[in-house]
Amino acid sequence: MNKLSLIRNGIIKENPVLVLLLGTCPTLAVTTSAINGVGMGVSTMAVLVCSNIAISLLKSVIPDKVRIPCYIVVIAGFVTVVSLLLQAFAPAINDALGLFIPLIVVNCIILGRAEMFANKSSVVDSALDGVGMGLGFTFALFLMGSIREVLGSGAWFGFNLTADIIDPMAIFMLAPGAFFTFGCLVALINYLSKGRAIKKTEFGCEGCSSASGCPAAGKGGCAQ
Amino acid sequence: MTELAIIMMGAVLTNNFVLVKFLGICPFLGVSKKLDSAMGMSLAVIFVMVLATAVTYPIYMGLLVGYGIEYLQTIVFILVIAALVQLVEIAMKKHLPALHKGLGVYLPLITTNCAVLGVCILNIDESYTYIQSLINSFGAGVGFMLAMVMFAGVRQRIENNDFPIAFKGVPSILIAAAIVSLSFMGFAGVIDGIFGL
Numbered sequence: 001m002n003k004l005s006l007i008r009n010g011i012i013k014e015n016p017v018l019v020l021l022l023g024t025c026p027t028l029a030v031t032t033s034a035i036n037g038v039g040m041g042v043s044t045m046a047v048l049v050c051s052n053i054a055i056s057l058l059k060s061v062i063p064d065k066v067r068i069p070c071y072i073v074v075i076a077g078f079v080t081v082v083s084l085l086l087q088a089f090a091p092a093i094n095d096a097l098g099l100f101i102p103l104i105v106v107n108c109i110i111l112g113r114a115e116m117f118a119n120k121s122s123v124v125d126s127a128l129d130g131v132g133m134g135l136g137f138t139f140a141l142f143l144m145g146s147i148r149e150v151l152g153s154g155a156w157f158g159f160n161l162t163a164d165i166i167d168p169m170a171i172f173m174l175a176p177g178a179f180f181t182f183g184c185l186v187a188l189i190n191y192l193s194k195g196r197a198i199k200k201t202e203f204g205c206e207g208c209s210s211a212s213g214c215p216a217a218g219k220g221g222c223a224q
Numbered sequence: 225m226t227e228l229a230i231i232m233m234g235a236v237l238t239n240n241f242v243l244v245k246f247l248g249i250c251p252f253l254g255v256s257k258k259l260d261s262a263m264g265m266s267l268a269v270i271f272v273m274v275l276a277t278a279v280t281y282p283i284y285m286g287l288l289v290g291y292g293i294e295y296l297q298t299i300v301f302i303l304v305i306a307a308l309v310q311l312v313e314i315a316m317k318k319h320l321p322a323l324h325k326g327l328g329v330y331l332p333l334i335t336t337n338c339a340v341l342g343v344c345i346l347n348i349d350e351s352y353t354y355i356q357s358l359i360n361s362f363g364a365g366v367g368f369m370l371a372m373v374m375f376a377g378v379r380q381r382i383e384n385n386d387f388p389i390a391f392k393g394v395p396s397i398l399i400a401a402a403i404v405s406l407s408f409m410g411f412a413g414v415i416d417g418i419f420g421l
Binding site: 028076077079083103105106171174175176178180186 | 389
């Protein structure tokens, strides 16, 4: 696979949010505005790229049996770095994202890429995969955030679009609007790709951050 | 006592972890297909949430604050929770096989569940006392269960409905979740009303 297609893969064909349906918690929770979505996306991308590089470098050192705890330590370390950087240089974003910054640790995209890609690929490929997946995540969050901000508060990146003539639909800023917007976006992707993009019709084990350590994964999952 | 009741009710209804705070969405959407698995998962979540809080709170207050290394919170919490859940699972398998059959399969899944890590961090952020933290965690777990069980019922109802092709599967589940979440917004203000705040 050439280098460019590694990046493109994460953005379009295997978009982690819109196609693979991973990382649903931050997607729903922080996308009340476009800027929050982008902030969360970029923070996650930073952690993803760093952890992919570190895990790819360490892949021959980490014993197979304890790899998941090792990955978690590496990821949690980078999350702490990003969280301290945000506190220092972007306090507004840090306040808006709040609890969801430390929760990047349990974002299934990051552990999933470590397990599926970084521990068997070269350092450069892993870094590019991280960039691609991160951009795909950022793009999806930006899209969700834009839709919700425009409909819910009549603004985009804080710039007022409706000039206060039309009352915005505040429900889009609240919890039900998040589920609704995400549902419609996934349906749109389904429609545009005639159902080919999203292969599974249920949230399976791929969407679960614990799948790699779970005995039920691959045998139909815990719902069975 | 009133304060504890307010925290408990708030965690179950007005600040429902799943439908208002968006924590633990993955199991909410993934395991809510059948009522029994939804119940099993929720009971395991309640158990782990209370247990994790019971352990992480003293560690934070004693060790991390004592040595001035609060910035290690994320790393320490996730490792402690992961190790704890594995230990409990092993112990349960050996000594309480009946309970393990019901809850055990869900335990490893919960290790890296954002709701569990989230409730531990929230308890610290809200500067609750130890008892308040435990009550908040229990309430959050019960709220999770309420949402799961309600949603499992909704999903059984819509399972054989005829949706437009594009909305089949995941989108229909998300739209249903939006409506269930809307119903929870009706609880806003209930706590103030009950306790006359």
